[in-house]
Amino acid sequence: MACQTSFRLLFTVLLAVACVETEPLAGKACDASHPCPGAMTCRGGTCEGAGAPACDEDGDCPLGGHCFLEGGYCVSCLLDEHCGVGVCHPLVHVCVGCLEDADCPVGVCLPKARTCVDCRTDGDCDTGLCQVELHVCLGCKGHHQCRSGTCDLATGVCAPPEG
Numbered sequence: 105m106a107c108q109t110s111f112r113l114l115f116t117v118l119l120a121v122a123c124v125e126t127e128p129l130a131g132k133a134c135d136a137s138h139p140c141p142g143a144m145t146c147r148g149g150t151c152e153g154a155g156a157p158a159c160d161e162d163g164d165c166p167l168g169g170h171c172f173l174e175g176g177y178c179v180s181c182l183l184d185e186h187c188g189v190g191v192c193h194p195l196v197h198v199c200v201g202c203l204e205d206a207d208c209p210v211g212v213c214l215p216k217a218r219t220c221v222d223c224r225t226d227g228d229c230d231t232g233l234c235q236v237e238l239h240v241c242l243g244c245k246g247h248h249q250c251r252s253g254t255c256d257l258a259t260g261v262c263a264p265p266e267g
Contacts, residue, residue, distance in 0.1 A: 139196060172197060193218070214239060231261065 134146035157164065157178045159171035165178035170186055172179045179197035181187050187199035191207050201220050202213035208220035212228050221239035223229045229241035233249055243260025247253055254263035 139198060170197075 134140045135149060140146050157166060157169075158176055159165050159178050160173075160176070162169070162171050165171055169178040169180055170182045171177075172182065181192035181197055181199050184191045186192055190199050190201045191203055192198070193200050193203065200218035202208050202218060205212045207213055211220050211222045212224055213219070214221045214224065222241045223234035223236075223239055225236070226232050226234045228234055231241055231244050231249070233242040233244065234240070235242055244255035245257070245260065247255045249255060252263045252266065255261070256263065
């Protein structure tokens, strides 16, 4: 889905921004997963000119936005504290679920999706089993599935490795 010409989209998608890789320049492709930075807007799948409201202070910004003083335009966040959940992406000033593993209260950060998940690999799970397609940890069904070699078959939980 291509994003529309609205700065409001950035506010309504505070946590749903799936991927913010690098700051695109005018003429670069954009969509709901790859928003345009700062004052640029996405029109017909391409980042164009300035579109965010101009501002001198936070009160000038709609929908609880914040004034990016260096550029003189409104953004959805400047600091992590401006995001209800997640962190503020420093290049495009939108809230995302995570930028790195440390941003996730539990689990790990899925880099391209900018969201926290249980696992990316088997090593991310206490059980040693990750269903990679769904990014969820699975319980053990046999001793051979546990790094420690011991599975509680009643609960499906691997005993922690010794050491």
